Amino acid sequence: MSAAIVWFRRDLRLTDNPALAAALAAHDTIVPVYIHAPDEEAPWQPGAASRWWLHHALDDLSQQLQGRLVIRRGASLETLQLLVEQFGAAAVYWNRLYEPAVVARDSAIKQALRAVGVAAWSGNAALWFEPWEVATRQGGPFRVFTPFWKRLLELGLPSPGPAASAQLDGRLAIRPGTVTPGGTSLAELGLLPGIGWDAGIAAQWRPTRAAAEARLEEFLATDVRDYPQGRDQPGRERVSRLSPYLHFGQLGPREVAAACSTGRHSAAGFLRELGWREFAHHLLFHFPHTVGAPMDTRFEAFAWRNDGAQLAAWQRGRTGLPLVDAGMRQLWRSGWMHNRVRMVVASFLTKNLLLDWREGARWFWDTLVDADLAANSLGWQWTAGCGADAAPYFRVFNPALQGEKFDPTGSYVRQWIPELANLPPKWIHRPWEAPPAILHEAGVTLGSSYPRPIVDLKATRLRALEAWARVK
DNA sequence: TGAAATGTTGGGGCG
DNA sequence: ACGCCCCAACATTTC
Numbered sequence: 001m002s003a004a005i006v007w008f009r010r011d012l013r014l015t016d017n018p019a020l021a022a023a024l025a026a027h028d029t030i031v032p033v034y035i036h037a038p039d040e041e042a043p044w045q046p047g048a049a050s051r052w053w054l055h056h057a058l059d060d061l062s063q064q065l066q067g068r069l070v071i072r073r074g075a076s077l078e079t080l081q082l083l084v085e086q087f088g089a090a091a092v093y094w095n096r097l098y099e100p101a102v103v104a105r106d107s108a109i110k111q112a113l114r115a116v117g118v119a120a121w122s123g124n125a126a127l128w129f130e131p132w133e134v135a136t137r138q139g140g141p142f143r144v145f146t147p148f149w150k151r152l153l154e155l156g157l158p159s160p161g162p163a164a165s166a167q168l169d170g171r172l173a174i175r176p177g178t179v180t181p182g183g184t185s186l187a188e189l190g191l192l193p194g195i196g197w198d199a200g201i202a203a204q205w206r207p208t209r210a211a212a213e214a215r216l217e218e219f220l221a222t223d224v225r226d227y228p229q230g231r232d233q234p235g236r237e238r239v240s241r242l243s244p245y246l247h248f249g250q251l252g253p254r255e256v257a258a259a260c261s262t263g264r265h266s267a268a269g270f271l272r273e274l275g276w277r278e279f280a281h282h283l284l285f286h287f288p289h290t291v292g293a294p295m296d297t298r299f300e301a302f303a304w305r306n307d308g309a310q311l312a313a314w315q316r317g318r319t320g321l322p323l324v325d326a327g328m329r330q331l332w333r334s335g336w337m338h339n340r341v342r343m344v345v346a347s348f349l350t351k352n353l354l355l356d357w358r359e360g361a362r363w364f365w366d367t368l369v370d371a372d373l374a375a376n377s378l379g380w381q382w383t384a385g386c387g388a389d390a391a392p393y394f395r396v397f398n399p400a401l402q403g404e405k406f407d408p409t410g411s412y413v414r415q416w417i418p419e420l421a422n423l424p425p426k427w428i429h430r431p432w433e434a435p436p437a438i439l440h441e442a443g444v445t446l447g448s449s450y451p452r453p454i455v456d457l458k459a460t461r462l463r464a465l466e467a468w469a470r471v472k
Numbered sequence: 473t474g475a476a477a478t479g480t481t482g483g484g485g486c487g
Numbered sequence: 488a489c490g491c492c493c494c495a496a497c498a499t500t501t502c
Contacts, residue, residue: 395473469502
């Protein structure tokens with residue numbers, strides 16, 4: 001028996017953690033490690049909201065490890081080699097990730113460790129299946145969701161692994177409070193913002209394993225019952241809100257699937273959404289260039305507009321379209337946006353404003369606590385009509401109509417755009433059409449207290465249809 | 473995981 | 488009572 005390093009990355013949990021379980025099975029001493037090396041993920045190093053979450057998730061994991069999580073900053077390979085030497089470790093264990101830059105780094109690390117006689121082991125904590133385990137009859141990757149999903153159901157969703165906390169007693173390498181040579185504290189990683197813009201995020205979220213478990217349980221006991229309809233209404237919040245926990249691996253997809261199958265209510269619709277998450281990761285693995293290039297090559301020459309003022313208006317929720325602005329303000333203030341509204345704001349950016357989907361992807365990347373490269377790339381390409389199984393080109397969301405359908409009372413808009421709070425439901429999604437008396441009574445002055453629409457919905461819809469028709 | 477235009481139907485007002 | 492028109496409600500087609 002010997003010591004092993006367990007290299008935590010985005011698998012920040014002790015239960016259903018294959019790397020940790022494998023290390024415990026073969027070694028008597030465990031060195032849990034987190035290495036901060038954001039440059040190695042460039043150009044997709046975690047954004048500001050994501051770093052905030054990461055800080056707290058690491059803090060929580062460290063507490064679960066009785067304060068014995070070793071935190072380092074520096075190049076991953078060199079740091080691992082130093083730790084191997086320092087602790088006399090025979091092996092390094094981790095769970096795989098699927099972003100192109102990380103895949104390249106990890107395979108180089110695996111080779112380098114083995115070359116110097118250190119065992120390197122990697123497992124799967126992030127997905128139900130490995131991307132290479134799910135293939136069409138022709139043997140290639142799926143490009144369409146529905147057959148992919150059918151195949152997953154045929155294969156059967158796998159069960160989670162065991163909880164490891166009990167086995168860890170007495171087997172962690174360092175004592176609490178011990179400062180190891182070259183060690184770093186969590187605070188020194190500088191993940192938290194310098195200025196206090198995170199108050200809104202902190203008020204909304206509890207980035208801990210215990211909170212993830214509680215949220216999963218609560219969701220399956222209540223909200224999931226009318227998920228098929230309820231999930232589309234941003235004012236009602238009948239959604240899981242589990243995405244950031246899944247991204248950082250505080251919760252594993254196998255754990256979620258297992259909980260769904262034992263719940264009192266059918267969770268089929270929700271599981272299908274997790275199927276989209278799985279699909280996104282498999283696609284990213286098989287088509288790594290889709291983080292920056294359209295999957296549909298006909299879009300390579302697409303003439304996206306360039307308009308800094310309109311982009312800024314979209315980013316900060318000043319477009320004059322209430323549902324769009326409510327969503328963008330929710331994102332900015334809370335680090336998250338309801339899924340229905342994500343589709344609406346993405347359609348507005350790409351179709352009505354004709355701005356590049358990569359601008360939207362980058363903004364989401366920096367502002368979402370659940371920012372995930374696979375889901376982000378798939379989602380934006382889906383909306384722009386240039387991705388796998390993409391939305392048909394003629395699908396252009398009308399923010400006013402979407403608001404009237406899915407936020408009929410206007411409660412969502414009222415929550416995030418207080419200056420419109422006194423408008424009646426009939427006009428809250430189209431204030432520019434409201435009679436002057438109604439606006440006056442509600443204290444709304446278009447152009448000063450709230451913007452007029454920055455584009456004409458009808459005209460820009462037609463412009464988009466023409467532009468996309470030219471691609472065909 | 474659309475929206476808008478166009479087509480169809482049926483009830484009610486009215487001469 | 489009847490035919491005509493209007494239009495809302497719903498269905499279909501088109502982008």
